[in-house]
Amino acid sequence: MALILTEEQTMVRDSARAFLADKAPVAHLRKLRDSRDRVGFSRELWKAFAAMGFCGILVPEALGGSGLGHVEAGIIMAEIGRNLTPSPFLSTALVGATALLRDGNAARNRELLPKLAAGDLILTLAVDERAKHAPAATALTAERSGNGFKLTGDKCFVVDGHVADLFIVAARSAGAPGEREGVTLFLVDARAQGVAVERTVMVDAHNAARVRFDGVTVDADAVLGEIDRGWPLLEAALDVGRAALAAELAGLGEEAFGRTLSYLKARKQFGRPIGSFQALQHRAARVFVELEITQAAVLKALQTLDADFERAAAFVAVAKARAGTSATLAVQEAVQLHGGIGMTDEFDIGLFMKRARVAQELFGDDGFHADRLARLQNY
Amino acid sequence: MALILTEEQTMVRDSARAFLADKAPVAHLRKLRDSRDRVGFSRELWKAFAAMGFCGILVPEALGGSGLGHVEAGIIMAEIGRNLTPSPFLSTALVGATALLRDGNAARNRELLPKLAAGDLILTLAVDERAKHAPAATALTAERSGNGFKLTGDKCFVVDGHVADLFIVAARSAGAPGEREGVTLFLVDARAQGVAVERTVMVDAHNAARVRFDGVTVDADAVLGEIDRGWPLLEAALDVGRAALAAELAGLGEEAFGRTLSYLKARKQFGRPIGSFQALQHRAARVFVELEITQAAVLKALQTLDADFERAAAFVAVAKARAGTSATLAVQEAVQLHGGIGMTDEFDIGLFMKRARVAQELFGDDGFHADRLARLQNY
Amino acid sequence: MSDLERFRRETRAWLEANCPPDMRQPVVADEDRCWGGRRPTFKSEGQRLWLERMVARGWTVPEWPQQYGGGGLSREEGRILRAEMRRLGCRSPLDSFGIWMLAPVLFKYGNEEQRREHLPPIARGEIRWCQGYSEPNSGSDLASLATRAADNGDHFLVNGQKIWTSYADKADWIFCLVRTDEAAPKHLGISFILFDMTTPGVSTKPILLISGKSPFCETFFDNVRVPKRNLVGDINKGWEIAKYLLAHERETVSSVGLPAGRPLGQIAAETLGSQDGVLADACLRADIARFEIDAIAFQLALERSGDLLKAGQASPAVSSMVKFYSAELNQRRHELLMVAGGSAALEWEGERSRSGERARNWLRSKGNSIEGGTNEVQLNVIAKRILDLPGA
């Protein structure tokens, strides 16, 4: 498969680009932040996402979705990255939907996926329990209890957890923290007895939550994937999220760089555009090269998720790590090259730095994925 | 203590600088290399070192030495670094002498140290057994045998091992490789039965050897330091060597940078000196800053070895790591900024790159010392 | 006992008796500092008392002559006082741009009248100063500044705008670079003037930073009348003062050094955990150890540059080197703290994160390589003034 967008994908990109630039530019995030909006995204926008077919991007057409692939999902994420648009697209349309789709419970999916595609259901994965991403470290306990299980433990950094209708909870039903065996995924209603949600206001004005599960009882049919063998499904959902975050970071990095380039051409000091100074030119050129290379890695990861899901892990690790480091470079150089103005809240570039930091951290930073690649390469 | 040279030390530097620039400039190394000299250094020069008081720099005056300290030793090493002078100064006058002096066997020292100070004895530490420095991994066995011990095993990267009269051999008399307990140091005659020496010709045209000990028997009085508790003495000798190598690397880096700076001012392209291009100016400025900071770290390590030997380890680790990375940066930028001419054997700058690589590796590279500092800082 | 020994003993006893206990605690937040001024804010009674007592002895500026409100101490006595304050952990009684920046200018370029007018209130913390240098279109190219001071007989009429004026909204007076000759080449038409921030026509607007703090302001001048006696040095010779002060500022900024405290690896272990005493994340551990190596080496380099200065062997433009590297190090440090802190470091509000302290400090550190001369400017200075590389 050629490592470029098909004509259809280019059309998806153009329409997503126009839509997001129009409906949800950076000013949209700024307004939500400054009004201290308790949801943190626009439900109206989310309904518009549904109308565009974004919410159900991965959902089969028969269930009300668009039936498109990960490349298309990544295209939308890249535009989200350019505009810093807050929405439950990552948590719900990608990570959540993947868990349901790959679990494959037909009855459940007939119930939930049409709602999800219509923008009427917010669903998120609750995996991390400590500050650094480490899914195998899952310790939240799932004890057998009657016909089902009782869940006890705390999750943090749950994306959109403050408004989720349903949680997909990674729990330890057997084995010890650190082991992949013994992890089970459960679908838990946010209104269930014993669920306590605390919104965490994040540096990037996006949304996450701490969620406490205090002896929450669920039926056996709340299980997603296999009991004690939930690991592959968990990794599948995470990898879709990671590739999507890589796409977001790539779009974000390009936008931050594009703005920097414009500034270099416009800002004058010592009677000439600062972009004429060779030291800055070389730095700009380096950032450009890093971002270009990242584009290829991100597209490859997305294509492989579509074409050969089981073999995508290494490419996803490469894409997430690269996108994290190159976007970080891009936003750091952006702030520095903008000088004082880049440090002001009024100017947008700092918002890119903030979001890049969060997206870099989410679902494993570059160090996490370097370690992962090393393991996949047997060293 | 002020982090600058005293007046006396400045005099030592000036005299070492004049002496080495005169007797052993880079051309001296080149000549030895090109003639494929089997010794790899000049014995005549070594006698001149003795006359200058260099060989016995650390040896008390009563035993024929100069009775000076580690700062003075480092001053000489820095000039050696500037001139890429090959000699057994590191192996014999610093590492070897330290082991004898800190062992403190008065009778033995009365016999050996005057010879050493006179340039008539070459003495070296045989510690490493594999490609990466790891003293605790010592596996060469020391079995009790009669009144003494029998040594069996291989050493590599033994500096000046091809011409050494005596080896200080780190051996495993108890415990397992990886443990600090159970290491014993032995003084072994190079002509002893069972010792086989193979010179290794190195990239930097300096000298090392593989040494095989095939059931070499030594008396109990061949022990340096304590039986099974040789670790502190081994580390002491190594730390003196590490700080000295840091000083050499600092001198080498400064010289390579100085030559680069001259080239930047002299070489013209596009009708102007290449040193007028801002991108190159910024890179040169960065190299300069890195080297300046390294100077302070190196001097601190040397001063601490003089003033408070037992507390020097962290400063030595910092100095060796910093000197390694900053000299590496300096030689890499030197070759790159010299362009094609920097790639030629005829031009000296490549020799600096080669020596920097070897000195970086010897007695632990920057990764080794970063790990060491982390342990010293309890993380 | 020598005089100096006696001085040390007396000083120690006085400090122990007079430095309030809460003034012996390390400064943690910006609010812990005392800046004085016409409307001073004291965080505690101890802070007020400490300033009052130190002012009474002239020890806010111990080595200044007594007629200007100083302590009249010799250099050796000053050193002893600082050492004894460090020993006891005493805070600085007064932080002041007047002391750090304006006073050196007045001592070097001011006239006696100006010294007598301005230095004592600075020493007593009664007048708080700010610095009017940068303008929206004059950042790295400071000499292109456009704020105009027109000759209007017995006074200048000042019009224009400054930016990045630290705490202008809280300052009482400003020292300011203005253009007094528009026809001259840009460096030759600049003057250095002083005026009261309550003069009609002066207004300020705090700038909100990405860290959520507002230490800087925009400052506007609309027909501000400044008496001519407030000109420091010669007319149109202000650029020389500016350069002097910039070099001085670099040193002040840089001499702050890195925050002391626990090695980063131990802080990281709080979130990451350890195995056998070794930080659990090997990759991050390596990055942290490499940072610590550079940080320790840098502290030693600072120490060495002080010693070189004392020995009269200081290398020129050392302040550029120090400013450049301390910014890089501090930014690396905060990046590593963010990596180590993971999602907990990304919180922006709430008790748990002390109102997003780690994230805000991280964002604040991005300014280190911009304020007081960008890192690019410092590298230019090093290349030209130390390495003597040719101009383009």
Place this chain on the structure above:
Amino acid sequence: MSDLERFRRETRAWLEANCPPDMRQPVVADEDRCWGGRRPTFKSEGQRLWLERMVARGWTVPEWPQQYGGGGLSREEGRILRAEMRRLGCRSPLDSFGIWMLAPVLFKYGNEEQRREHLPPIARGEIRWCQGYSEPNSGSDLASLATRAADNGDHFLVNGQKIWTSYADKADWIFCLVRTDEAAPKHLGISFILFDMTTPGVSTKPILLISGKSPFCETFFDNVRVPKRNLVGDINKGWEIAKYLLAHERETVSSVGLPAGRPLGQIAAETLGSQDGVLADACLRADIARFEIDAIAFQLALERSGDLLKAGQASPAVSSMVKFYSAELNQRRHELLMVAGGSAALEWEGERSRSGERARNWLRSKGNSIEGGTNEVQLNVIAKRILDLPGA
């Protein structure tokens, strides 16, 4: 079965029958390559046979027209041939600057007579070419070259010196940039000429590199007479050809990509050992994994740039980007190999180190960012031609 399918089957069968077994082994050393020429050196009978057989079919240059010694294949057939050769692991039968560099110039700028004279011997590997571009005082500023070709009636009289002429000592002919108008601005007085290296007045001197190898020469011209018919393109228009060829060279240099093979971490494990399947040195492991991430991403970027080219969406100056990054990566790779290899990698002679192979390759890699246009030049090109940043 389609024609292309048939072609594939026949090609596969022919390669299997005709490619000698030792020509199916990977190229390890430089000596494994076949460069042809008047005095060819073949490392094995297989190598000689392989060249002979491929030449007979025109498959040293499969897509060239048959009248110039090519195979006359279509683009699709050429792709199939290369794919089948890769499948079987067939080596290139002939490495040649004539094919890679001169031929594109002759196809674009040469006249028919020149094509007929030079292309067939190039295709057959009978004439080995070298490139006379750089001069001692003209490195990055190539257009300042000084080698002079004076108009001498029916011939040029060439005097001057070239440097970094790859394998000039083994080449039969040279294509060369010379100055034919000294009065014109530097870019407008340059011409592109060809001549035989056996012409009186030509001499070469190999340059010993820090790696101990001598792939380059200094080349001297002392009153060398070059017939005017050996001028390619118009007189004084050689700079256009030079630029075309430089862009082409960047692509050739860069399309080599990184050596395939085992991940670096596995190579490192040979010297460093593993614990529970994890490389024993955690610090180095992290550096290696970060390198592998960049290396994989770069290979994908190469693939993508090829696909963009095919789709007509290639970004301009992509070759500069590729050359720049491949040099950086290859140098990082060799630095890591040296760290991983420790003292064993520092040996310079002897069997154990295969004559210091690792160290020599490391040193050789330092040239990657210099030859064929320095990395600094590539960054200039990216800044100007892709990013459209203004000149100074």
